[in-house]
Amino acid sequence: MSDIKKMYTTILGDSFPMDMTVSFGDQTLVYRKRTWAIPTEDGGVDERGLRYGENPDQEAALYELVNGNLALANCKFIEPGNSLVSGFTVEDMLQVGKHPGKINLTDVDNGLNIIKYLVDKPAAVILKHNNPCGAAVGTSLADAYNRANRADRIAAFGGAVILSRPVDKATAELMSKNYLEVVCAPDFEDGSLEILSKAKNLRVIRMDGINRLADFEKFRFVDFKSLIDGGIIVQQSAVNSIRSAADLTPATATRKGKEYACERQPTQQELDDMIFGWAVEHGVTSNSVIYVKDGCTTGIGTGEQDRVGVAEIAVHKAYVKYADITCFDKFGIPYADLALEVEQGKRDASDKEAIDAKVKEDRAGLPGSTMISDAFFPFRDGADVGIREGITAILQAGGSMRDYASIEACNEADPQVAMMFTGQRSFKH
Structure with missing residues (x-):
């Protein structure tokens, strides 16, 4: 067992070269491997790159784009000099903790991918395994972080936090109550920093580039996917074109000569939640369905094979997380601990019954939420999942042969549900 624990704290090292060149016909991109000279406890310096890859037995390296200006057809890709995750220095690592690993950096990167659409407000995204656990905007940074954390206190354990504003003492105090791997602001x-430094292994990264993160909305990069046979699929990075209510279209459809239109129009708050939710959805692994309310996630379903299934998973997660935070607020312990104590006879069953009744009464906080789907609903059953839980609005891509059925579901709901189309899919694999 001691050897297994040791492998998570050992820097594997890597055999990758310092420079890497990628040629696209007569155009060339040049990358430089990123390493950090981190002081050691004995007064020396340890210069290494990534701790390891996705697992402790996988060598990995981080490369920064340092030269080349790639243009293909009418698409000009991001130029050197715009580094974020690939460019932070030892000086930016205000608390080192441990050399970062691949997952730490991809979590930060995807957090930036989401928060770049939210930088006009105090915003927080907490991620684990490259998916958001909770995301929120707020009246202050502390409010945004607190809302994001309460959305999924369970998964936030060991997560990476990305923030749109400088960290103040109030936000640091809230974060210090969690076990976190990375804080980036x-x-x-x-x-x-004095408050955050109580967690010795926490990596604290100052990233000044967040102040100009809105510029990255329009940047494209080359997205590589390597295959098991050594081949590579190359694509342009995705761009979120849904940035305001004006970018949305009413939900309409035609079937057998009959016109269908969603009868209820969204409120301003629902429109705001649609734009917020679509920004978060841009960083969620597909197939995905999420629920948001008042600028905060209430349920996140990720990476499922069928759309109705992921809608149901998001609901299930919402109930589990709501039970946990309700229990924590009342008794100061996680719901799982409460259930175990009841099972062991250490606590009266009425305590658990009270939490369960509260969750059932509140329906996990889902009523009033807006349902966001990263692609169209092929059948109305996906929309029906959210409608049964009391959602009041739906945002989806549109374009299904059965859009009429989803529109009917919204019109038949009591009270009626609003629906809008993006005309854009937001798959992420």
């Missing part, structure tokens, strides 16, 4: 105000 544009800066850290006086006194905040």
Whole structure:
């Protein structure tokens, strides 16, 4: 067992070269491997790259684009000099903790991929395994973080937090109550680092580039997917074109000469939640369905093979997480611990029954949520899942042969549900 524990704290090292060149016909991109000279406890310096890849037995390296200006047809890709995750230095690592591994950096990167659409407000995204656990905007940074954390306190354990504003003491105090792997923000105000430094293995990264993150909305990069046979699929990175209510279209369809239209129009808050939710959806592994309310996620379903299944998974997760935070607020312990104590006879069953009744009464906080789907509903059963839980609006891509059925589901709901189309799919694999 001691050897298994040791492998997670050992820097594997890598055999990858310092420079890497990728040629696209007569155009060339040049990359430089990123390493960090981190002081050691004995007063020396340990210069290494990534700790390891996705698993401790996989060598890995991080490369920064340092030269080349790639243009293909009418698409000009991102140029050197715009580094974020691939460019932070030892000086930016305000608390090192441990050399970062691949998952730490891909979590930060996907957090930036989401928060780049939210930088006009105090915003927080907490990620695990490259998917958001919770995301929120708020009246302050502390409010945004607290809402994102409460959306899924369970999964946030060991997560990476990405923030749109400099960390103040109030936000640092909230984060210090969690076990976190990474905190990344544009800066850290006086006194905040002293609070965060109580967690010795926490990686604290200052990333000034967050201040200009909105510029990255229009940047494209080359997205590589390697195959088991050594081949590579290359694609342009995705761009979110849904940035305001004006980018949405009413949900309409035609079938056998009959016109269908969603009868209820969304409120301003529902439109705001649609734009917020689509930004979060841009960073969720497909197939995905999420629920959001008042600028905060209430349920996130990721990576499922069928759309109705992922809609149901998001609901199930919402109930589990709501039970946990309700229990934590009332008794100061996780719901799982409460259930175990009841099972062991250490606590009266009425305590658990009270939490269960509260969750059932509140329907996990889902009523009033907006349902976001990263692609169209092929059948109305996906929309029906959310409608049964009390959602009031749906945002989906549209384009299914059965759009009329989803529109009918919204019109038949009591009360009626609003629906809008994006005309854009948001798959991420």
